Amino acid sequence: MRAIFLASASSRRKELLRQLIGNNFKVVSSNYHERTQPDMKPFDFIIHNSIEKAKDSASMISSGIVIAADTVVTCDERILGKPHTGDKAREMLRQISGKKVRVITGVTVMDLDAQRRTSFWEKTDVVIKQLSNAEIEAYVKTAEPLDKAGAFAIQGKGAIIVEKIDGDYSNVVGLPLFKLNKVLFDFGIDVLQMTDDIAGTENL
Numbered sequence: 001m002r003a004i005f006l007a008s009a010s011s012r013r014k015e016l017l018r019q020l021i022g023n024n025f026k027v028v029s030s031n032y033h034e035r036t037q038p039d040m041k042p043f044d045f046i047i048h049n050s051i052e053k054a055k056d057s058a059s060m061i062s063s064g065i066v067i068a069a070d071t072v073v074t075c076d077e078r079i080l081g082k083p084h085t086g087d088k089a090r091e092m093l094r095q096i097s098g099k100k101v102r103v104i105t106g107v108t109v110m111d112l113d114a115q116r117r118t119s120f121w122e123k124t125d126v127v128i129k130q131l132s133n134a135e136i137e138a139y140v141k142t143a144e145p146l147d148k149a150g151a152f153a154i155q156g157k158g159a160i161i162v163e164k165i166d167g168d169y170s171n172v173v174g175l176p177l178f179k180l181n182k183v184l185f186d187f188g189i190d191v192l193q194m195t196d197d198i199a200g201t202e203n204l
């Protein structure tokens, strides 16, 4: 079986990839730090970051397939990354309140043996409810928004501020599984044929 590596420190991405291929991969976190470049178009930006993350992790291994991703939120033509601080999170939440925002994830899959690389992106529109100051304060206090692009986590308490979405849910959490599966298949990985040690399969 081909060795598969996830170039990510994100536990969310790990869980999402696990959903597709069980425990048949290793994490080789990239040390690449994405820089927000306001002049760059969002799609160029996330693709660029996913390529750099993939390359960085690939430099630590010699063989196999590397998967890397980068997620941002766009609102009013602006790129929103991770807020990191409470003040920034408040500012972002005020900005996205009552609006339709777009979550975009760029993904790069790299085959080190065939020396082949593919990048793609996925977008999901998310409608955020109108937020009161009290709600923003209480949500920032949970610390959940700090390391999430756009200052919310749909898979966490942030679910209560998401009115509806249009698109792939897994893309919002950080790894678009529908499109990723197609690319993996193209790279010779059939997720439905992969066996893993997830409990319960022994009775099938």
Ligand SMILES: Cc1cn([C@H]2C[C@H](O)[C@@H](COP(=O)(O)OP(=O)(O)OP(=O)(O)O)O2)c(=O)[nH]c1=O
Pocket: 007, 008, 009, 010, 012, 013, 029, 030, 034, 053, 069, 070, 071, 072, 073, 082, 103, 147, 148, 149, 150, 152, 153, 154, 155, 158, 172, 173, 174
């Ligand atoms: C909008 C949204 C983003 N996010 C997360 C996905 C990403 O992990 C994060 C955006 O940061 P990224 O820079 O894409 O990823 P990361 O730093 O967490 O991990 P790595 O670079 O090592 O792969 O925001 C959620 O978890 N839920 C959401 O609803």
